[in-house]
Amino acid sequence: MGDTKSTGEGNSALGKKSFKRSKSHFADRVTADGRDGWPVAAGRYRLVVSRACPWASRAVISRRLLGLEEALPMAVTDPIQDDRSWRFTLDPGGRDPVLGIRYLAEAYEAREPGAPGGVSVPAVVDVASGRLVTNDYQQLTLDLATEWRDLHREGAPDLYPEGLRDEIDEVVEEVYEDVNNGVYRAGFATGQEEYEAAYEGVFRRLELLSGRLAERRYLVGDTITEADIRLFTTLVRFDAVYHGHFKCNRHKLTEDPVLWAYARDLYQTPGFGDTVDFDHIKRHYYQVHEGINPTRIVPLGPDLSGWLTSHGREELGGRPFGDGSPPGPVREGEEVPAAGRP
Template sequence: MSYVADPSSSDGEFNRDTDYIDTRITADGRDGYPVEPGRYRLIVARACPWANRTIIVRRLLGLEDVLSIGFCGPTHDERSWTFDLDPGEVDPVLGIHYLRDAYNARIPDYPKGVTVPALVDIESGQVVTNDYAQITLDFSTEWSAHHRAGAPQLYPEPLRAEIDEVAERVYTEINNGVYRCGFAGSQRAYERAYDRLFTALDWLEERLSGQRFLVGDTITEADVRLFTTLARFDPVYHGHFKTNRQKLAEFPALWAYARDLFQTPGFGDTIDFVQIKQHYYLVHSDINPTGVVPKGPDLSNWLTPHGREALGGKPFGDGTPPGPTREGERVPEGHSAG
């Protein structure tokens, strides 16, 4: 993902490059990549909100036994994300240090930014797709034969139109809106982005004052997409991206909603606040040239009672929460709240 103001924009507005490798892994294999247990590896970085979505959905749906996962470190340079956390700094399944190698295996001299998440075909070593928005939808639909018993319906057909509508506004105004503030190239562009962001957050505050989840009575894809931005708001975006009208903790309904999700298995147990702060404050050297990573904020308040049960609804509906996080996939001790 390109983290710069669009040079074609006369007022310094940030525009995200959204041209991804859009090949899909499907049940019928119509793009040449059928769903097959053990064939693919999901490459993520805990620091990245877009990758964090896939970690959450894979865990909620119980796809751990059919889709392995590899973790890049929290920082990268202009070339690539790297497997800094593994022995020898090499992914133990793909045998590579630079994720770019998997991109180049698919498209020689891959001309765009190397992004996470990415689904890699293990045998060929080639990236199949990095289309993060489609990946999680396909986990819910195309991979359904491999869902765990009791898995939630994150993208139920009767609610898809509303989920899509809410998720689109969440993406344009909030998920991408914080970046529009942080990478604005002029005062005017920043203030316009700031106003758009907080208009959308006010809309969410009102919506979530009367309902527990964004759409329907259970967690859906829309909640996953919003949560990863909310988890980063106070530790990073409020200061680093200048989204400082107020903290998340100063929105009564939105903050209670975020805590509700954080305390739901599959959400908060994927959040690594240490890596999140390292990523933003070290990689974005144009915004933070000293490379100093802030010590705060205090994160213990994520575990305080939220009271959202009074609004009704159940996170997993008639299903069940996922079991404990697998060995080797747990957030390191001391990296999360508490």
């Protein structure tokens, strides 16, 4: 989850020999029964995201697949942070039009002055009070799929089906440790051994995932689930930033036939690719991570046109939305600009 300018993504501590992602400091949950003091209510909260951040992108995809756009309005930050982290410079006057703030840090400060852990996205903010509710990126999408069910669109998929939760949890834990967070441990390593261990973990897990997906369309069951969302947000960034910027360069995503076809299948599914902004992704990583890329030069490549090519994964069967249906058109005002699309 995106936080400080030093690392750009994730609540993290960059020590002398290792990169460690810290737990979310604000782990309140928005639930159907309001047991943490934050009941689900249409229009009460604002979801603050960066399209550059893979952790925030999970929430953007889930929100769209479930049809929560009206119930949970969204604010998109500038992909380039300054010393106060995520800012609303994409909005008129440099302020979020609903919260009235220039920096997400103001919502954190309203919740707990001087709170530790950095300013991260995704973040849910209570509109009336202007206070941060949660920045728990691991739990947020699970709650959108379950606790917000009464506000889902008609035909919304079940992204966290009860009968498959143990298997989903097992898969997402492995994906998180070795892939989602593994690329960061490689990219921000400060020692050769640390880097090599993370690098080997990334590609060992990608090889296992490629084998798992060779004869099945989705990671768990025959429909899209939380597991697919979590893997996708790393895969879609792999060639654009992780391969070069984070030195995860054994091979590109496009060089693994199974994972490349799987990623294209998801990208072309409504709710996935239509939330991805490659311009934001590239500018954020290459311009914010000055310790890795001191020149702040943003590469022109890779060629993105391949994301729209045929993938052939339909032959494996599967039902993307189960008994449900795909989401409708992207909400007006939330379209990804042409600069961010293939």
